[in-house]
Amino acid sequence: MTIAPTRPAITDEQWSELLRVRATQPHAVASAYRTRRRPPRLLSKKDTLFLVAADHPARGALATGGDRLAMADRRSLLARLVEALAHPDVDGVLGTPDVIEELLLLGALEGKVVIGSMNRGGLDGAVWTMDDRFTGYDAASIARYGLDGGKMLLRIDDKDPGTLPTLQACAEAVTELAENGLMAMVEPLPYRREADGKLTLLKDVASLSRAVTVASGLGVTSAHTWLKMPSCDEPEAVFAATTLPCVVLGGVPGPDPAKDLASWGQALRSPAVRGLVVGRALLYPPDGDVAGAVSAAAAVLRAAHEGDVP
Template structure:
């Protein structure tokens, strides 16, 4: 049985705040001490991505308390600069005082096949940039999914560009996570750098200049060709 770092009293406090004192969560978000700089002094940023909904070991839905506990354990490493997670998870980590002077990037995407915030006629389940700003999070993660053999129009890069511009209007930087769906069923890490040329070109061409955007791609073979 796992020995939890997240004690029963702390877990109970999260549940109590959710049910009986939701306003206290908003107050705690406002008082969170954010990092002094947008990028660490060494120019490198290590962020934990904590958007797992399924336990890869069992295929079952993740246990919320265990997920929080493992994040707390990882944040004990000084080199970890922050967390990328859903808004509710960031709220709970803030209540536990785990995000003091650390970066909190909110997962803004709803349906990654369309724009996360603006979308096509709606938010598509995404988190509004105004909500991210009001929560005093430090930025947002947007997902952009591509069909490896489909036309660029099917992946709506202009829709994501509008989302990036909206976040920039709130002085929020964006991590843009590019993904490829391969019709042959290849894992994303088995794609080649040539598969990424068109997605990267279309996405970067659609983005406005002068806004803070970091684009992530997997560690594929020949990645230097895309630099």
């Protein structure tokens, strides 16, 4: 059966109430953090983890699907997130404080895993874009607000001295999160700056494996560290570089959703991989069917976990 695409929506009443609470009841945010029902554990009953990501806007990365301001429409973004989170196979969300708090106020995070995004300072397109300073949650606030972990971006460029302070800051965050018994989700991405100034994500085995080993060694313990890595042509070699639990990064959506799904499925077969973290590719699918895109990704994860991916 073909399901007609639907436009995700938050009712006018919900939107008006959110705006009213934001303006008149700032204390409601703390109350929402405090009363949120947390999941019993990070992994689902199937021992997998499926998160939707929504920390792009805080880095100024608003474009998707040819629309350079797609993610600037906050009502649309939140509605898409609410729809994705309503899917029974979606375990939770990864986001910055503003988005997490809005979802809390909308009641969308009950029983869901919530991972706080920590460093968004490397703004998209800025001359300092590789300087991924910590500008969002910190380990203390993640623990205080009852979140389930923190995510940090670690872009590695051997010719950019800004990589070094990011390495140190990530190591400190890994240590502090572990001291609170919380997941530290590290996203190590190797980059090269081209002669024209453009940054290229390196997805060869050697570069990705090296990034995995660097991220694995951060902090005084790796007991609570997870890695968030992109799919690639030889995932079995890349993910063989660690025993740490990993999730596959959905990344920038390509023009062919089916090709994206196939790439994720290949990576999900690696024994160290436990799940999937996808943002724009699911929230802004070409046909507008958020629920359908989420269901397709969930099916790929389920098949990989059960060993049925061709």
